[in-house]
Amino acid sequence: MGLLEGKKALIFGVANDKSIAWATAEAMHREGAEIALAYAGEAVAKRVAPLAEKLDCKLVLPCDVRSDEELSRLFGEIREAWGGLDILVHSVAFANKEELKGSFLNTTREGFQTALDISTYSLIAMAREAAPLMQGRDGSIVAMTYYGAQKVFPSYNVMGVAKAALEATVRYLAEAMGPEGTRVNGVSAGPLRTLASAGIGGFGQIAGHVADKAPLRRNISQEEVGNAVLYLASPLASGVTGEIHFVDCGYNIIGM
Incomplete structure (x- = not known):
């Protein structure tokens, strides 16, 4: 039996097969979870549909996370289809391209x-909608962040501030x-290298530096x-909440 057997997981942010959200969906499906995918809009629909088929995913739902009405509609569809929700994954981030280059x-x-x-x-808005669906189910919400929330990286700019706010939001939620x-x-x-990182000026420089300096090289x-x-999201982490868990080959421990 898989770690997530019988669990219902809603994952926001699949854009293509390079997405962190997609790797997460694959891992959860492998461990027995039933998956629902929420995607940004028609621009990515044609890429998401064939991926959903690979996971036998019946719920593939468009949602503009800037709209409370659309979020309410989406979670209403989740309630109607599943009755409740065990896992919510927030893998959503966006900044205008002009903001991710030059001076902050x-x-x-x-x-x-x-x-x-x-x-x-959007994480707060999703959590508010998910809360009644997760009651009594030992639910888990996981959001994706980046070290640029805590340290300055070239051209990460306003996204670093957004991720810092996201990490504080994780703790308050x-x-x-x-x-x-x-x-x-x-x-x-x-x-x-994802669709999101492609818009960050100097990304290749950052990735190369991390590979050179991280303990795992x-x-x-x-x-x-x-x-x-x-x-x-699994019972293995049943006593873990409010944490920011690094998966960066140890780069965050390095001083110089």
Whole structure:
């Protein structure tokens, strides 16, 4: 029997087969979970549909996470189909491309609001909708973050601020949802070549530096991150909440 046998998992953020969200979906499916996928919109629908088929995924739902109405509709469909929810994975982040290059001083008010709304507030909005579906089910919420929340990386700019807010949100949600038995954690993944990272200026430089300096002298894989999310969502992590779990080949421990 798999670690997640009989569990229902809703995963936001699958864009293609290089997504961390996709590696997570594969890992959870392997361990017995029934998967629902939520994707950003029609632009990625044609890439998500064939991936969903691989997991025999019946619930493949579009959702603009900036809209409370769309989130309410999506979670209503989850309630109707499943009756409840055990696992929620937040692998959603966005900043305008212009904000991810040059000086942080050039951050615009609109760009700041966009990054924080999509990358951070969406976790609060999802958790609020998920809370009644997770009651009494020892639920688990896992959000994806990055070390740029804690240290400065070239061109990460406003996304670093958004991820810092996300990590604080993980802690506050852990306290807010703990009394009902729901755990909330974050996974801080090392640099990966994904659709999201493609928009970050100097990403190749960051990835090369991490590979040279990390204790394991390499970068991570999507599968390693997916397995870490699996652990946090499983009964193996039943006493873990409010944590930021690093999967970065140890880079975060290095001073120089």
